[in-house]
Amino acid sequence: MLNKDGRRVNGSMIKNGLSRMNERGNGQGAGYAAYGIYPEFAEDYALHVFLDNMKEAKFSVEKEIERWGYIVHAEEIPVDDRKVEVSHIPYRYFFKPDPEKLLGRKIDEKDAILKMVMDINASRSGALVFSSGKNMGIFKASAWPEEVGNFYMVNKYKGYLWLGHNRYPTNTPGWWGGAHPFGLLDWSVVHNGEITSYGTNMRYVESFGYSCTMLTDTEVVTYLFDLLVRKHRLSTEMAGHALAPRFWDDIDRMAPNERDVHTALRLAYASASMNGPFAIVVGNTGGFVALTDRIKLRPLVMGYRGKTAFVSSEEAAIRAMEPNLDRVYHPPAGTPVVERLEGRA
Amino acid sequence: MSVANYIPNKYDVVVDPSRCRMCGRCEENCSYGVFRKEQDRIVTFPSNCVVCHRCISFCPADAITIRERTATYRHHPHWDEESREDIYNQANTGRVILGGMGNARSYPPIFDRLLLDACQITNPSIDPLREPMETRVYLGKKPATVEITGSGRDVELKTSLSPNLKLETPIMVAHMSYGAVSLAAQKSFAMAAQRLGTYMGTGEGGTHPDLLAYKDNIIVQVASGRFGVSPDYLANSAAIEIKAGQGAKPGIGGHLPGEKVDAEVSRTRMIPVGSDAISPAPHHDIYSIEDLAQLVRALKEATDWKKPVFVKIAAVHNAAAIAAGIARADADGVVIDGFKGGTGAAPKVLRDHVGIPIEAAIASVDAKLRNQGIRNEVSIIASGGFRNSADLTKAIALGADAVYIGTAALIALGCRVCGKCYMGMCPWGIATQTPRLVSRLDPIEGAQKVANLITAWTHELQELMGAAGINSIESLRGNRDRLRGYLLDENILEVLDVKTVGA
Numbered sequence: 001m002l003n004k005d006g007r008r009v010n011g012s013m014i015k016n017g018l019s020r021m022n023e024r025g026n027g028q029g030a031g032y033a034a035y036g037i038y039p040e041f042a043e044d045y046a047l048h049v050f051l052d053n054m055k056e057a058k059f060s061v062e063k064e065i066e067r068w069g070y071i072v073h074a075e076e077i078p079v080d081d082r083k084v085e086v087s088h089i090p091y092r093y094f095f096k097p098d099p100e101k102l103l104g105r106k107i108d109e110k111d112a113i114l115k116m117v118m119d120i121n122a123s124r125s126g127a128l129v130f131s132s133g134k135n136m137g138i139f140k141a142s143a144w145p146e147e148v149g150n151f152y153m154v155n156k157y158k159g160y161l162w163l164g165h166n167r168y169p170t171n172t173p174g175w176w177g178g179a180h181p182f183g184l185l186d187w188s189v190v191h192n193g194e195i196t197s198y199g200t201n202m203r204y205v206e207s208f209g210y211s212c213t214m215l216t217d218t219e220v221v222t223y224l225f226d227l228l229v230r231k232h233r234l235s236t237e238m239a240g241h242a243l244a245p246r247f248w249d250d251i252d253r254m255a256p257n258e259r260d261v262h263t264a265l266r267l268a269y270a271s272a273s274m275n276g277p278f279a280i281v282v283g284n285t286g287g288f289v290a291l292t293d294r295i296k297l298r299p300l301v302m303g304y305r306g307k308t309a310f311v312s313s314e315e316a317a318i319r320a321m322e323p324n325l326d327r328v329y330h331p332p333a334g335t336p337v338v339e340r341l342e343g344r345a
Numbered sequence: 346m347s348v349a350n351y352i353p354n355k356y357d358v359v360v361d362p363s364r365c366r367m368c369g370r371c372e373e374n375c376s377y378g379v380f381r382k383e384q385d386r387i388v389t390f391p392s393n394c395v396v397c398h399r400c401i402s403f404c405p406a407d408a409i410t411i412r413e414r415t416a417t418y419r420h421h422p423h424w425d426e427e428s429r430e431d432i433y434n435q436a437n438t439g440r441v442i443l444g445g446m447g448n449a450r451s452y453p454p455i456f457d458r459l460l461l462d463a464c465q466i467t468n469p470s471i472d473p474l475r476e477p478m479e480t481r482v483y484l485g486k487k488p489a490t491v492e493i494t495g496s497g498r499d500v501e502l503k504t505s506l507s508p509n510l511k512l513e514t515p516i517m518v519a520h521m522s523y524g525a526v527s528l529a530a531q532k533s534f535a536m537a538a539q540r541l542g543t544y545m546g547t548g549e550g551g552t553h554p555d556l557l558a559y560k561d562n563i564i565v566q567v568a569s570g571r572f573g574v575s576p577d578y579l580a581n582s583a584a585i586e587i588k589a590g591q592g593a594k595p596g597i598g599g600h601l602p603g604e605k606v607d608a609e610v611s612r613t614r615m616i617p618v619g620s621d622a623i624s625p626a627p628h629h630d631i632y633s634i635e636d637l638a639q640l641v642r643a644l645k646e647a648t649d650w651k652k653p654v655f656v657k658i659a660a661v662h663n664a665a666a667i668a669a670g671i672a673r674a675d676a677d678g679v680v681i682d683g684f685k686g687g688t689g690a691a692p693k694v695l696r697d698h699v700g701i702p703i704e705a706a707i708a709s710v711d712a713k714l715r716n717q718g719i720r721n722e723v724s725i726i727a728s729g730g731f732r733n734s735a736d737l738t739k740a741i742a743l744g745a746d747a748v749y750i751g752t753a754a755l756i757a758l759g760c761r762v763c764g765k766c767y768m769g770m771c772p773w774g775i776a777t778q779t780p781r782l783v784s785r786l787d788p789i790e791g792a793q794k795v796a797n798l799i800t801a802w803t804h805e806l807q808e809l810m811g812a813a814g815i816n817s818i819e820s821l822r823g824n825r826d827r828l829r830g831y832l833l834d835e836n837i838l839e840v841l842d843v844k845t846v847g848a
Contacts, residue, residue, distance in 0.1 A: 170467045191648035193468070194467050194468040195815075196464065196468060196813060196814035196815050196820065196824075196827070197815060197821075197824060198824075198826055199823065199825050199826030199827060200819070200820055200821075200822060200823050200824040202826075203715055203825075204713075204715075205822055207715040207716065207720065208718075209719055232490040233490075233492075234490075234493065235493070235496060237496050237497075238493050238496075238500075245817070247477050247479065248479055248481050249477065255498070257499075257500060257501055257502070258380075258498055258500055260501075260502040261491075261500045261501070261502045263506075264488065264491045264493075264504060264506055265488040265491060265493075265504050266483075266819070267483055267488070267506065267509065268487050268488045268489065268490060268491045268504075268721065270487070270819035270822070271720070271822070271823065273818060273819055273820060274820070275814065275815045275816060275820035276468050276814045276815070276820075277468050277469060279688030279816070294477075294816065295471070295476055295477075295816065295818075297468075297469055300712050310513065316449065
């Protein structure tokens, strides 16, 4: 859900909505992403890390972080561990990259963060960075959605954009890192489905320097958005079209200007386009984009009330959050729906 | 020939007198002189037989039987029959042994050790009869990224695209030159390609005027002999292919015997009637990669930069690095021809012992181009012995954009893979220029057969894609996660970047 006027609400609302869909999970993974929750550290990168221990793992993360900049603030993420079996220590760092340390390496600041996160996660040092954006954070664990929400006390955070996810793990076991949302920089991704083009997509993003360490398709989706939107500067809408391309039959019938655009997207991004059943919501500082596969093998429904936009797998979840909706809308297959904060392009 | 080096007949050709009606069609149809009609019986000369099945196909009484005939040699595990017979042959002649068609040794096809995937439960398979199943492919340079302004319907593309070929199916008909094959065979391919929205290659023999009607579906070839190359030849095409090598005979050129060069072939190839057409082993203007870049650009310049230019190489040990060089030489596609690729004639020793399997070549070329970030610069077209839709589906999953089929297209026309193309006596009217034999191949019927084959394989490709939950071919391409190796060793699995079954 997104409050387009930037109004911040706590996480209890989305927790209630998400809990309506427990049929869709099995208690082995759930999580939340929230934007606007750290106004006091708004200019710092908020790194959420699962630590296996408070000694070597913590030490190795901090050593790596300090290669790129300095830690502004560090603390354990407050939890209420009465209901959840704790297998990692959720920890957070607020971090500022040091321009001088970046300068020597001729690397863009965000690319530096990306590399740092990838290095930590690939090193298998007992630490996993699962959230790395500014003024946003991901909270996830292996449990039912309300248990995870209570564990992290999401009702104590206030955000203008909330994403939630309830997982039924198939390809990878239900472990904390495998729960959604998946995050990188300001991106957070929740995903229902299984991407049959994973091998093609994975090799494509890896040729641009991303390393797929989690072996989940959600990770690949995140990297694809980062590549297409942040690096290639496509609009979110066009990135959506690149990832779930229009059918050639439709493209052939378009007006010439549109046809050129969609043909070029398919040619350039053939290996980025995703196949198989999926419904995805990708969050970013400026809003979210929701997208299904081209034949909508996974459900997706939008709801609107005033300045608030909701998206969900089920209308029931939206109605639990907001019983009085102005409008309910089922987006057509493979058509990106972009909702933005007011004043954001 | 000395009696000491006599090689026993390979076949028995038997006409059953109780069935034979003495109609004489066997004699009429056999171009190799196996049958002679005498007063009350058909006499056979089995030593001439190449097992082309023409007689069997045309005998109205089903009276002819051809059997393999084995004159047992003393068994020896090292000195097998073939080794001994080749030596007898060469002791008699002092010559290089020629062979037609592809590699005839029993190297195991890697394709047969690769298994495809299908969806079960966690994701649905897709029914190609009910849902769109896209097999359209574009061949040529693709932009790494695109610049677009506006949104929704009010959008505009700012990036200019390089010329690309649009294929409605990833299957094209390989280059087989007029001269090596008949005009009727080429017409069959051209008509089929036009009907299906795909392409056929002219080979290096020029384009006969009768094919100009199909020029938009023709890829013309520029080979080391430069036969038939003229500004018109280049202009009347959809794309141009520089042939640097061929899978059936890597490292050597070509040789069309003068006997096959009649007036029409002479005109099309621009060589005198009856003269041998010999293509040199290398292009004598390409001695290094920068020379290739010059030729690519020269051909583009000659065609106003409107046509994609492909470069064909044989799959050799270092194919991946060579392909990367080709990608950097401004080419729009690299054609890799595997060691099982066919030919009209090749020295047997090269055909059977030089080059590498197409499966490994596709995998290593695709990986190399991706690692260097230039995969979008060139398309990969694979060829060399694709026998069925499973082979080509696996080739695409390993990283090919499209495939050429040569031998399979010939078989669709009736070819029995007898391997005697270089004799010019093809009784099916395919690999011959003898008018009496060529007239046996009706291009309209031939086109239908080739089109049927490509259509059937495309349907099967769609079924395989649908089973794997994939509805556009770009999501199959390079998707090696949907392949598993069965009884392949660790080294080859690593090259293919494919996991073993069960993993």
